[in-house]
Amino acid sequence: MSDSPLPPLREVIARHGLSASKALGQNFLFDAQLLDRIAAIPGDLTDRAVLEIGPGPGGLTRALLRAGARVTAIEMDRRCLPALAELEAAFPGRLQVVEGDALRIDHAALVGEPFAVVANLPYNVGTALFTRWLSGEQWPPRWTSLTLMFQQEVAQRVVAPAGSNAYGRLAVLAQWRSTARLALKVHRSAFTPPPKVMSAIVHVEPAAMPSGVSARVLERLTEAAFGQRRKMLRQSVKALPGALDALASLGIDPQRRAETLSVEEFVAIARALSSGRP
Structure with a gap:
């Protein structure tokens, strides 16, 4: 089912009295064309399992559903659950919303099959989640790709080459057994409210793990x-x-x-x- 019968996202937010929470690192995206571009970065999502972290009122969730994905969304802001419930009803069997802290949930067990991660990560937990996905001895991981929105400064640290000012631990963890690229830059004006910094989307795919390395x-x-x-x-x-x-x-x-x-x-x-x- 298309989301065309759904009311505009701004209307949904107004009706539910939602506003972006600074404490939760929220910034909402309304531009449907931009959201569709983000959903297209991992490739064809038709009938693919996708994990979304921090969907908020569901802007990116709508784009993922439009792209044909089966979405599991983890949201800890209870204010957003009624808006997400409307999406669940509009896309029966295609969206599962789980209330909770993504840092405390076993993502592989929750989704139950290989999955792509696509998320406009809350700024306050983005790096912690990212390093968790990159860690561990099990490789290849259960995730097939990571398409993640970060502050641009963090995104540059992920893809930085050796010797550059941005190069550090995050770059090594992202690149030693994965490929990482900067997929899209997003201007601060695209968000409501506009953050103080620019954002960018990083796309990471697992690669071969070097032998003999813990x-x-x-x-x-x-x-x-x-x-x-x-x-x-x-x-x-x-x-x-x-x-x-x-x-x-x-x-x-x-x-x-x-x-x-x-x-x-x-x-x-x-x-x-x-x-x-x-």
Whole structure:
């Protein structure tokens, strides 16, 4: 069913007395053409399972349903549930709304099948959710792609190349076994209310996981290296057992700083540490 019989989103918001909550990091999108462009980024969604986090009154949800997706939406703002219930009724069997905190829910168990994530993430939980999806030893993950709206500064950190000012732990986690690209920039004026910063959409797809590398080891390595990014590696990673020996065996100068190491070099160090034989 098309959402054409549905009232305009602005009307729904007015009728339910909704306003964007700063505490929940909400900013609403009304532009249907822009929302359709976002829903198109993961490719054909016909009959595909999609997980949406923080749908709010359902602007992006409508676009995903228009694209043919079967949507599971997690929303913790009870004010938005009546508006989302109207969408559930308009698209029977195509939308499941779950009230709760997305950080506390097992997404794979909830959806029950491989799923794409498409979300205008609330700014206050976006990075935490993203790093959670990128973490863990199980690979490939249950998600088939991540199409996520971030503040532009965060989005640039995800796709940053080594040596750039934006390069850091987030870039390594996003790129060591995934491909990440900046898919779309979104002007602040597209939102209601307009945020103080520009936004951008990142699209991530799983890639082959390098052999012999523990994800937990790599996470600990990048956390140590970038936790003290102004320091040389010999200082920032010395607390990790075997790290300095690994640098020596790989010919990596311990006087370098973390932001100068490529993703491949981080993977090589993590492989040495994972094997226990640097």
